[in-house]
Amino acid sequence: xxxxxxxxxxxxxxxxxxxxxxxxxxxxxxxxxxxxxxxxxxxxxxxxxxxxxxxxxxxxxxxxxxxxxxxxxxxxxxxxxxxxxxxxxxxxxxxxxxxxxxxxxxxxxxxxxxxxxxxxxxxxxxxxxxxxxxxxxxxxxxxxxxxxxxxxxxxxxxxxxxxxxxxxxxxxxxxxxxxxxxxxxxxxxxxxxxxxxxxxxxxxxxxxxxxxxxxxxxxxxxxxxxxxxxxxxxxxxxxxxxxxxxxxxxxxxxxxxxxxxxxxxxxxxxxxxxxxxxxxxxxxxxxxxxxxxxxxxxxxxxxxxxxxxxxxxxxxxxxxxxxxxxxxxxxxxxxxxxxxxxxxxxxxxxxxxxxxxxxxxxxxxxxxxxxxxxxxxxxxxxxxxxxxxxxxxxxxxxxxxxxxxxxxxxxxxxxxxxxxxxxxxxxxxx
Amino acid sequence: xxxxxxxxxxxxxxxxxxxxxxxxxxxxxxxxxxxxxxxxxxxxxxxxxxxxxxxxxxxxxxxxxxxxxxxxxxxxxxxxxxxxxxxxxxxxxxxxxxxxxxxxxxxxxxxxxxxxxxxxxxxxxxxxxxxxxxxxxxxxxxxxxxxxxxxxxxxxxxxxxxxxxxxxxxxxxxxxxxxxxxxxxxxxxxxxxxxxxxxxxxxxxxxxxxxxxxxxxxxxxxxxxxxxxxxxxxxxxxxxxxxxxxxxxxxxxxxxxxxxxxxxxxxxxxxxxxxxxxxxxxxxxxxxxxxxxxxxxxxxxxxxxxxxxxxxxxxxxxxxxxxxxxxxxxxxxxxxxxxxxxxxxxxxxxxxxxxxxxxxxxxxxxxxxxxxxxxxxxxxxxxxxxxxxxxxxxxxxxxxxxxxxxxxxxxxxxxxxxxxxxxxxxxxxx
Numbered sequence: 001x002x003x004x005x006x007x008x009x010x011x012x013x014x015x016x017x018x019x020x021x022x023x024x025x026x027x028x029x030x031x032x033x034x035x036x037x038x039x040x041x042x043x044x045x046x047x048x049x050x051x052x053x054x055x056x057x058x059x060x061x062x063x064x065x066x067x068x069x070x071x072x073x074x075x076x077x078x079x080x081x082x083x084x085x086x087x088x089x090x091x092x093x094x095x096x097x098x099x100x101x102x103x104x105x106x107x108x109x110x111x112x113x114x115x116x117x118x119x120x121x122x123x124x125x126x127x128x129x130x131x132x133x134x135x136x137x138x139x140x141x142x143x144x145x146x147x148x149x150x151x152x153x154x155x156x157x158x159x160x161x162x163x164x165x166x167x168x169x170x171x172x173x174x175x176x177x178x179x180x181x182x183x184x185x186x187x188x189x190x191x192x193x194x195x196x197x198x199x200x201x202x203x204x205x206x207x208x209x210x211x212x213x214x215x216x217x218x219x220x221x222x223x224x225x226x227x228x229x230x231x232x233x234x235x236x237x238x239x240x241x242x243x244x245x246x247x248x249x250x251x252x253x254x255x256x257x258x259x260x261x262x263x264x265x266x267x268x269x270x271x272x273x274x275x276x277x278x279x280x281x282x283x284x285x286x287x288x289x290x291x292x293x294x295x296x297x298x299x300x301x302x303x304x305x306x307x308x309x310x311x312x313x314x315x316x317x318x319x320x321x322x323x324x325x326x327x328x329x330x331x332x333x334x335x336x337x338x339x340x341x342x343x344x345x346x347x348x349x350x351x352x353x354x355x356x357x358x359x360x361x362x363x364x365x366x367x368x369x370x371x372x373x374x375x376x377x378x379x380x381x382x383x384x385x386x387x388x389x390x391x392x393x394x395x396x397x398x399x400x401x402x403x404x405x406x407x408x409x410x411x412x413x414x415x416x417x418x419x420x421x422x423x424x425x426x427x428x429x430x
Numbered sequence: 431x432x433x434x435x436x437x438x439x440x441x442x443x444x445x446x447x448x449x450x451x452x453x454x455x456x457x458x459x460x461x462x463x464x465x466x467x468x469x470x471x472x473x474x475x476x477x478x479x480x481x482x483x484x485x486x487x488x489x490x491x492x493x494x495x496x497x498x499x500x501x502x503x504x505x506x507x508x509x510x511x512x513x514x515x516x517x518x519x520x521x522x523x524x525x526x527x528x529x530x531x532x533x534x535x536x537x538x539x540x541x542x543x544x545x546x547x548x549x550x551x552x553x554x555x556x557x558x559x560x561x562x563x564x565x566x567x568x569x570x571x572x573x574x575x576x577x578x579x580x581x582x583x584x585x586x587x588x589x590x591x592x593x594x595x596x597x598x599x600x601x602x603x604x605x606x607x608x609x610x611x612x613x614x615x616x617x618x619x620x621x622x623x624x625x626x627x628x629x630x631x632x633x634x635x636x637x638x639x640x641x642x643x644x645x646x647x648x649x650x651x652x653x654x655x656x657x658x659x660x661x662x663x664x665x666x667x668x669x670x671x672x673x674x675x676x677x678x679x680x681x682x683x684x685x686x687x688x689x690x691x692x693x694x695x696x697x698x699x700x701x702x703x704x705x706x707x708x709x710x711x712x713x714x715x716x717x718x719x720x721x722x723x724x725x726x727x728x729x730x731x732x733x734x735x736x737x738x739x740x741x742x743x744x745x746x747x748x749x750x751x752x753x754x755x756x757x758x759x760x761x762x763x764x765x766x767x768x769x770x771x772x773x774x775x776x777x778x779x780x781x782x783x784x785x786x787x788x789x790x791x792x793x794x795x796x797x798x799x800x801x802x803x804x805x806x807x808x809x810x811x812x813x814x815x816x817x818x819x820x821x822x823x824x825x826x827x828x829x830x831x832x833x834x835x836x837x838x839x840x841x842x843x844x845x846x847x848x849x850x851x852x853x854x855x856x857x858x859x860x
Contacts, residue, residue, distance in 0.1 A: 003659075005579065005627065020659040022624075022821045040627025040658065041579065069821040097792075097822040119618075119813045120820060122625035131626075135582040142572065149435065149471065152565040156851040157587075157634050157649055160858050172600045172611070174648075175640070179858055181602070181611075188549075188851055191860075194452075195552035196561075197435065197470025204587050204633060210605070218604075219587055228470065229433075229450040362527075383549045383860035390550060391452045391499040392527040421586040421618055428590050428609055430621075430813035 001073050006042035009086050012076045019044065019072045019088065022123070023064045023099075025106075033061040035090075037072060043125065045079075045087040046072050057093045066105075067123070069096035111416075118421055119430050129257040130417050133250060134406045138202075140249045141223050141402070144242055145200045150225060153192035155185025155201040161380030168207045170218075181206040184399060187329070187384050189226035190360060193395050194387055200225040212425055214414040215302065215352065217403060219423040226397030232341040232359045235396035236317055239345055239355050240275050242400075243315055247271040250409055263411050267349065270314050277317040280325075280339070283308050299325040305352040312348060319343040328370040331361045343398070351408040357398020364388035431503050436472035439516050442506045449474065449502045449518065452553070453494045453529075455536075463491040465520075467502060473555065475509075475517040476502050487523045496535075497553070499526035541846075548851055549860050559687040560847050563680060564836045568632075570679045571653050571832070574672055575630045580655060583622035585615025585631040591810030598637045600648075611636040614829060617759070617814050619656035620790060623825050624817055630655040642855055644844040645732065645782060647833060649853040656827030662771040662789045665826035666747055669775055669785050670705050672830075673745055677701040680839055693841050697779065700744050707747040710755075710769070713738050729755040735782040742778060749773040758800040761791045773828070781838040787828020794818040 001018040009017075021039030028034070033048040048061040064070070073092040078085060104120055114121045121127055146152070158172075158179040170181040185201035192199035202223040209216055225238065251258065251268040258265065278286070287294050290307035299321070300308070309316055320339040323332055330340035342358030361367045367388055371381050378385075406418035416422040421430065431448040439447075451469030458464070463478040478491040494500070503522040508515060534550055544551045551557055576582070588602075588609040600611040615631035622629035632653040639646055655668065681688065681698045688695065708716070717724050720737035729751070730738070739746055750769040753762055760770035772788030791797045797818055801808050808815075836848035846852040851860065 007579070020823070021627075040581075040623070040625060067821040069823045099820040102820055117813075117816075119621035119816060122621060128625065131583065132581060138582055139572070139576055142569075146569055149437070151470075151562060152568055153561065153850045154634075154651065156853055157636075158853045158858055160860075170602045170604070172602045174600070174858055175638075175855055177858060191549035191552060192850065193470070195470060195558065197451075204584075206587075208605075221584065383547075386547075386549060390529040390532055391497040393450070393499045420583045420622065423586055423588050425605055428588055428604055428607060 006037075006039050006044045006084070009042075009044060009076055009084060009088075013078055013086065014076065016073065016075050016091070017088070019046070019074075020096075021070065021072075023066055023068050023070060024125075025066070026061075026064060028062060033058070035061060035064070035072070037070070038123070038125075040128075042084060044084060045082055046074060046090050047087055048090045048093060052089065052091060053093060060095055061090075061093055064095070065099045066102040067099040067120075069099070070094060071096060115416070115422070115427060116429070122420065126261065127417065129260045130406070130410050130412065131420060132257050133254050133261075133410055134402070134418055136250050136254050137246060137402060137406055137409065138221075140246045140253075141242075141400075142202065143249075144245050145198075145223075145225055148198070150198040150200045151192070151196040153189065153196065153199040153201055154203060155182060155188035155224075157182050157203065161377060168209050170206050170208050183207055184222065185224050186226065186397065186399060189224050189397060190384070190387055190395060193226040193228045193397070194391065194393065197229075198225070198227050210425055213302070214416075215404060215407075217415055217419065217422055217424055220415075220419070221402040222399045223402065224397060224399040226395065228393050228395045230359075230396045231394050232319065232343065232396060235357055235359060235398060236277065236319065236343050239343065239357060239398050239400075240273055240315075240317065243275075243345060243355070244271060244273050246405070247409060258410065261410050261412075263409075267313075267411075268409065272314065275315050275317055275345075276312050277319060278308075279319055280321040283318045286311055297322050297324065302352055305346050306350040309346040309348050309350065309352070314348060315354070316346050316348075317343050318346060326358070328374040328376065329360050329367070331359045332366075341396075345398075345400075347404070347408040349408065349411065351404060354404045354408065355398050355400045357396065359394065359396040362388055362392045362394055364392065436467075436469050436474045436514070439472075439474060439506055439514060439518075443508055443516065444506060446503065446505050446521070447518070449476070449504075450526075451500065451502075453496055453498050453500060454555075455496070456491075456494060458492060463488070465491060465494070465502070467500070468553070468555075470558075472514060474514060475512055476504060476520050477517055478520045478523060482519065482521060483523060490525055491520075491523055494525070495529045496532040497529040497550075499529070500524060501526060545846070545852070545857060546859070552850065556691065557847065559690045560836070560840050560842065561850060562687050563684050563691075563840055564832070564848055566680050566684050567676060567832060567836055567839065568651075570676045570683075571672075571830075572632065573679075574675050575628075575653075575655055578628070580628040580630045581622070581626040583619065583626065583629040583631055584633060585612060585618035585654075587612050587633065591807060598639050600636050600638050613637055614652065615654050616656065616827065616829060619654050619827060620814070620817055620825060623656040623658045623827070624821065624823065627659075628655070628657050640855055643732070644846075645834060645837075647845055647849065647852055647854055650845075650849070651832040652829045653832065654827060654829040656825060658823050658825045660789075660826045661824050662749065662773065662826060665787055665789060665828060666707065666749065666773050669773065669787060669828050669830075670703055670745075670747065673705075673775060673785070674701060674703050676835070677839060688840065691840050691842075693839075697841075698839065702744065705745050705747055705775075706742045707749060708738075709749055710751045713748045716741055727752050727754065732782055735776050736780040739776040739778050739780065739782070744778060745784070746776050746778075747773050748776060756788070758804040758806065759790050759797070761789045762796075771826075775828075775830075777834070777838040779838065779841065781834060784834045784838065785828050785830045787826065789824065789826040792818055792822045792824055794822065 345355035
């Protein structure tokens with residue numbers, strides 16, 4: 001009998017097949033049991049008629065505990081009432097393992113309890129849907145850059161120096177030296193762009209932030225493209241095109257999971273080019289009109305970002321922040337040196353910044369002066385300055401945080417459900 | 431004038447185009463300069479005739495330093511002698527930035543010097559070829575599992591406990607607790623397999639090994655599939671099919687880069703199913719026949735692995751090692767409990783182990799006893815034991831180290847060139 005997965009069941013109508021999975025839920029009447037069986041690719045109703053199986057198997061079906069593992073053989077039948085359009089009439093039911101009393105029941109559990117049982121919570125249909133969307137988002141991101149001729153160039157995790165200050169770094173002893181866990185692969189991606197033209201890195205990044213917000217993880221994945229001979233205008237076009245591609249592809253591929261999450265699909269359908277673009281100064285006006293007290297020069301927090309993004313029905317690009325809001329490597333706008341040639345992309349619906357990027361300073365002496373002005377150790381940046389010594393070129397890029405994008409696409413209240421095993425302040429387990 | 435990349439040059443024969451790149455090399459005669467221009471996608475000869483450009487541009491071409499950045503406009507012409515089949519007749523040459531005296535010259539440099547200048551060494555054609563192959567290997571790996579319905583499930587980097595002993599762990603302070611950097615995502619992938627059926631994780635892993643060998647990095651990337659209801663036989667089939675797919679696809683896609691690396695392509699062409707399979711006991715005999723003194727029960731080192739793999743013209747699967755050679759989570763062979771249901775895949779040509787995997791212990795009490803016998807802290811593995819409490823199933827998987835596979839496919843003497851910024855004992859920079 002062929003072993004098939006539930007997401008392929010439609011190819012086997014009328015045939016006898018074997019399923020291997022777990023009992024997700026169960027209803028019974030006197031003469032039949034309805035077993036909801038999950039196998040990781042879907043949930044299927046398997047119907048056990050008293051007359052179709054030996055008495056001990058019928059009795060087994062009656063006493064199966066939630067999450068017990070089993071092997072079911074039966075005939076695939078079309079059934080318009082079933083969520084997948086099919087169910088299985090069981091001919092043989094074999095128990096693999098009887099689950100102990102399962103801790104996660106249909107009743108409401110607190111978040112701490114569920115996170116403590118994350119290794120089991122993954123099996124719940126809602127978590128399954130979110131993490132399947134995550135997998136699809138990551139595939140779309142990679143396919144986008146691979147399809148445009150970018151070379152994947154993994155940045156190192158261990159770094160000898162901080163990219164953006166040292167207060168939020170995780171450190172480790174590295175054979176007697178101190179190594180820091182990367183906060184961004186960007187500086188290395190810049191070296192890559194000057195060698196390969198168009199590169200991206202994609203890996204975990206780390207921030208030892210003590211903040212407990214719905215947007216922060218200590219460990220999160222970031223994709224960072226970097227392109228030689230690209231300026232801020234090209235960077236904004238790339239970010240816009242990329243976000244449209246990822247959202248539209250995931251919307252098409254993951255419709256059933258997104259609908260299961262009760263996502264308003266019309267919001268995602270609207271994520272089409274061109275996105276609105278405002279300068280930082282225009283954004284300050286929007287924030288003030290929303291009733292916030294803010295000075296020109298202040299950075300935006302989560303509330304201000306929400307106030308800005310609420311004005312638009314799709315992601316908005318905010319460009320040219322004051323230089324003091326941004327990192328040392330940002331190039332100043334030649335038309336107004338108080339401004340950085342940078343861009344943030346804010347997602348709608350209050351999700352805030354999903355992308356930060358810009359054009360990099362490419363002049364050796366200007367960059368050296370900025371490193372000094374930021375009190376960064378110049379000797380650690382010698383190699384980075386080399387990129388401005390040997391054939392410097394205008395270049396730009398950005399970083400997009402995967403978890404925030406998944407939270408937005410799925411419309412989740414917190415990023416913690418967008419990653420299989422979230423790491424936060426006070427959360428290192430399981 | 432359209433800006434084109436060198437790897438698209440063939441689509442523009444007869445047209446005027448603009449290239450943006452760096453001077454890789456140069457030859458001159460009185461009336462013309464041959465500029466080898468690289469742009470990250472290829473190297474193209476641009477010919478500057480004295481009569482085609484203003485005198486100051488001809489003079490500029492004469493004095494360009496290696497790695498200076500430039501913008502070239504000219505006509506694409508077919509030329510059978512050129513490596514790409516085309517060259518460009520230059521009409522306009524603009525300097526972007528004059529490179530200082532470039533430290534990497536065609537003369538031989540020591541490895542330490544080149545690694546100190548890794549951010550520039552990436553521009554050399556050999557390094558460029560290797561890292562392009564790496565990018566293609568990673569794409570092939572992901573496409574293989576995505577195409578077979580596996581869900582990507584990223585394992586965490588921060589873990590509270592060691593998977594395979596504590597002597598080779600990097601540790602960090604995690605808000606007052608000690609967190610360790612992951613050595614393998616496997617335990618988490620097991621939780622994923624029981625939730626999603628078929629999963630893989632793919633990320634950096636870390637080993638604080640003090641060994642200085644040609645096979646070891648402290649930070650390396652590993653892809654780890656895990657499948658519920660799969661046994662050792664299925665695991666071996668999967669590993670074999672996967673390795674064949676990756677090697678054959680990369681061989682086809684990366685022929686020009688592999689030939690530039692002077693790779694013997696016939697070796698790669700032979701990597702076809704079925705691969706030879708030998709038991710550990712048979713492998714011990716092969717090692718003895720090769721003249722080594724080895725006891726049944728000893729693990730294989732690099733030399734023994736080479737002795738085994740030399741007997742075969744393609745990768746060899748060595749299965750059923752003694753349990754004491756392997757980690758606590760390996761399931762014992764019911765037909766001989768001294769043996770583990772495990773498999774290593776050894777690459778030919780002395781590259782040794784590229785894959786390690788096997789069937790996992792799925793019985794709660796047996797696993798608990800093994801955790802105790804290995805002196806591991808049982809409380810740290812409570813969640814892992816849960817996977818055997820709630821619907822335990824047979825399951826198996828493996829891990830493949832990307833850097834070793836790239837080293838083998840490219841036929842490199844050392845893994846350090848297979849990663850953009852290698853991290854080794856005494857190597858944390860740049």
